[in-house]
Amino acid sequence: MTGRAYVVAKQAPRVEEKAIAESEVTLELERLQHALEKSERELQKILQLTEQKVGSQKAKIFEAQIMILSDGVLFDSIRKRVKKDLRSAEYVVHREISKYQQVMMNSADEYMRERAHDVEDVKNRVIRNIQQDKLISRFDESSIVISELLTPADTILFSRNEVLAYATDMGGVTSHAALLSRSLNIPSVVGLKEITKLVTTGDLIIVDGYSGTVIIHPTEATIARCNERKEEHLQFETRLKEIRDLTAQTTDGKIVQLCCNIEFSEEALNVHAQGSNGIGLYRTEGLFLRTENYPSEEEQFEEYKAVVEKARPHKVVMRTLDIGGDKVVSNTNSEENPFLGWRGIRVLLDMPDVFQTQLRAMLRASAFGEVWIMLPMISGVKEVRRAKESLEQAKKELRSKGIPFDENIRVGAMIEVPSAAVLAGEIAQETDFLSIGTNDLIQYLLAVDRGNENVSSLYQEFHPAVIKTIRFIIIEAHRAGKTVSMCGEMAGDPMAVLLLMGLGLDEFSMTPYVLPEIKKIIRSVSYQEAEEIARRVLEMKTEDDIKDFLRVNLHTMVPELLIE
Known part of the structure; x- marks a missing residue:
C-alpha cells in the first residue's frame, strides 16, 4: 500500500x-x-x-x-x-x-x-x-x-x-x-x-x-512494481478461495492434515471457513486470564463445549493450562528466569485441584464431539504418567456421578523441551500423539531468548540442529506407531512446508489466516519432491544455506507465492 x-x-x-x-x-x-x-x-x-x-x-x-x-x-x-x-x-x-x-x-x-x-x-x-x-x-x-x-x-x-x-x-x-x-x-x-x-x-x-x-x-x-505485486497477490488470494474445501493432498496422493490454532470459542468457526481438518491447538489460558480467580468447572465446561460444538465434526485438541505459576498463584514471587521455571505441566501437577477441575471440564465436553487432550512443557515420561493418573481420577469422579464423556479420549504430549525431544520415542509409547511446539523448542535448543534483542538474531528455526531434532522426533514417534503434529509458528511458515512434509510431519496446525496458502503449497508438489528436499537439507551445515535452498525451490514449485 x-x-x-x-x-x-x-x-x-x-x-x-x-x-x-x-x-x-x-x-x-x-x-x-x-x-x-x-x-x-x-x-x-x-x-x-x-x-x-x-x-x-x-x-x-x-x-x-x-x-x-x-x-x-x-x-x-x-x-x-x-x-x-x-x-x-x-x-x-x-x-x-x-x-x-x-x-x-x-x-x-x-x-x-x-x-x-x-x-x-x-x-x-x-x-x-x-x-x-x-x-x-x-x-x-x-x-x-x-x-x-x-x-x-x-x-x-x-x-x-x-x-x-x-x-x-x-x-x-x-x-x-x-x-x-x-x-x-x-x-x-x-x-x-x-x-x-x-x-x-x-x-x-x-x-x-x-x-x-x-x-x-x-x-x-x-x-509501479509494488502495484503489480499487489494485483498478483489479489489474484492469488482468489485462487486460494477456490481450493478451500479441497483436501491438502500432494500430486502423488499423500494427504496432510491442516488444522487451526485458536484462543476464543468463537474462533472455532474458522475450522469451516478455512477448510481445515480441525483445531490442532486450543489455548485454554484465555479463560483463566479473564478471571481474577480460577474459572469453575462449569465455566470451563461451557466454554469448551462451545468450541467442540462449533468445530464438529472435526476434532479439537485442547492444551491444558500452559502458564507460569506467578499467574496461578497471585502471591508467588517473580521468577528470575520464567523460561526455565514453574510453568505448564509443572504447575498443574503441583496444583491437583486446578488440574482436576480442568480435566473434568474437558472430559465433559468430549461427550459433545471429538476432543483430544494435550499436555504442555513435558520433560519426561514420569510427568506423562502422573498426568494420566490425574486424568483417570477425573474419569472416575465423572463415572461415579453418571456424567457422560469419551472413555477413549486421546492424550498427547507437546515436545518443546530438549529432554522430551531426546525421549520422544519413550514419550510416544506413553501417549496417543505428539505435537512439536517449535517456539519453545527452538529457544531451549539454541539457548536463545528471542525476546532479548541482543541474541534474538540467533533464534533460527532453520538451524541444522533444529531440523535434525524435528526429524528425530518424527522418526521416533512413527516407530511407536503415533502421529506427529506441529503447532508452533514454523508450521505456518510457507518456507518450511516442503521441508516439514518431507521429514514426515503428519499434521500442521497454524494461525487460520495462513492455512489456505499452506494448502496451496502442498497441492502443488509431490511427496517424493518434498522428501528429496528434506534429504538435501539434512546434508547442509548452516541456516543461510538451508533458507536459500528452500526459497529457490519454493519459487520454482509455487511461483505464485512471491516469497521474498
Whole structure:
C-alpha cells in the first residue's frame, strides 16, 4: 500500500508518586470512579464498532478489557491502597496494574507476553481519564499510520479514517492489534524497531504486508512494481478461495492434515471457513486470564463445549493450562528466569485441584464431539504418567456421578523441551500423539531468548540442529506407531512446508489466516519432491544455506507465492 505517512507521537501517560492528604481521599476516589466509568463507556463503544467491522469473535478482545475494569478485587485493592498509602489514584492504578502486567511479561510464552500490551492499554486508558487527557483517534485524510506500538483500540479507531496501512516499532504477528488489522484487510508491518525515527509525517512510503517491508521515498518504478505485486497477490488470494474445501493432498496422493490454532470459542468457526481438518491447538489460558480467580468447572465446561460444538465434526485438541505459576498463584514471587521455571505441566501437577477441575471440564465436553487432550512443557515420561493418573481420577469422579464423556479420549504430549525431544520415542509409547511446539523448542535448543534483542538474531528455526531434532522426533514417534503434529509458528511458515512434509510431519496446525496458502503449497508438489528436499537439507551445515535452498525451490514449485 502506497500513501503519505502520519506519525502518531503516542506516549504513555506521565505518572509521578504524589502524596495526598486524608481530606483529599474522598475526592481522589471520586476521580478514580469517574475514570473507570468513562473508560468502560469508551470500551463499550469500541466493542460495538469492532462488532460492526469484523464481527463478534474479534470483539472479544475488548470484552476482556472491560472485564478487567469490572474486576472488583483489583479495584477494591486499589481503593484501599489510595486510602492507606495516601497516594494519588493514578499513581496507585499505575503501580497495582503494572504488577499484573509484569506477571504476563515474565511469561515464557510469547503469546502471553503479547497479551500484556492489552493490560497496559487498560491501565493507560484509566490513568488518562483520571488525568483528563485526550488521545488522537482521528486525522484529516487517509494515511499510513506510523507508531511505536498500536493497541487494539487504536487499530479499530484509526480505521474510521480509512487508514491505508500500519507500521510500528514494536509488536508481534500474534498481537491483537496485528490480528485486528488483518481482519480489517489493512496491511501492517510490525516490530520494525526504528520506523518512527526514520519516517516523518507527510513522507511518501510503501507498506508491503506480504513481504513485511516498508519502503521510504519510493521511486515511480518501485511504486509501479509494488502495484503489480499487489494485483498478483489479489489474484492469488482468489485462487486460494477456490481450493478451500479441497483436501491438502500432494500430486502423488499423500494427504496432510491442516488444522487451526485458536484462543476464543468463537474462533472455532474458522475450522469451516478455512477448510481445515480441525483445531490442532486450543489455548485454554484465555479463560483463566479473564478471571481474577480460577474459572469453575462449569465455566470451563461451557466454554469448551462451545468450541467442540462449533468445530464438529472435526476434532479439537485442547492444551491444558500452559502458564507460569506467578499467574496461578497471585502471591508467588517473580521468577528470575520464567523460561526455565514453574510453568505448564509443572504447575498443574503441583496444583491437583486446578488440574482436576480442568480435566473434568474437558472430559465433559468430549461427550459433545471429538476432543483430544494435550499436555504442555513435558520433560519426561514420569510427568506423562502422573498426568494420566490425574486424568483417570477425573474419569472416575465423572463415572461415579453418571456424567457422560469419551472413555477413549486421546492424550498427547507437546515436545518443546530438549529432554522430551531426546525421549520422544519413550514419550510416544506413553501417549496417543505428539505435537512439536517449535517456539519453545527452538529457544531451549539454541539457548536463545528471542525476546532479548541482543541474541534474538540467533533464534533460527532453520538451524541444522533444529531440523535434525524435528526429524528425530518424527522418526521416533512413527516407530511407536503415533502421529506427529506441529503447532508452533514454523508450521505456518510457507518456507518450511516442503521441508516439514518431507521429514514426515503428519499434521500442521497454524494461525487460520495462513492455512489456505499452506494448502496451496502442498497441492502443488509431490511427496517424493518434498522428501528429496528434506534429504538435501539434512546434508547442509548452516541456516543461510538451508533458507536459500528452500526459497529457490519454493519459487520454482509455487511461483505464485512471491516469497521474498
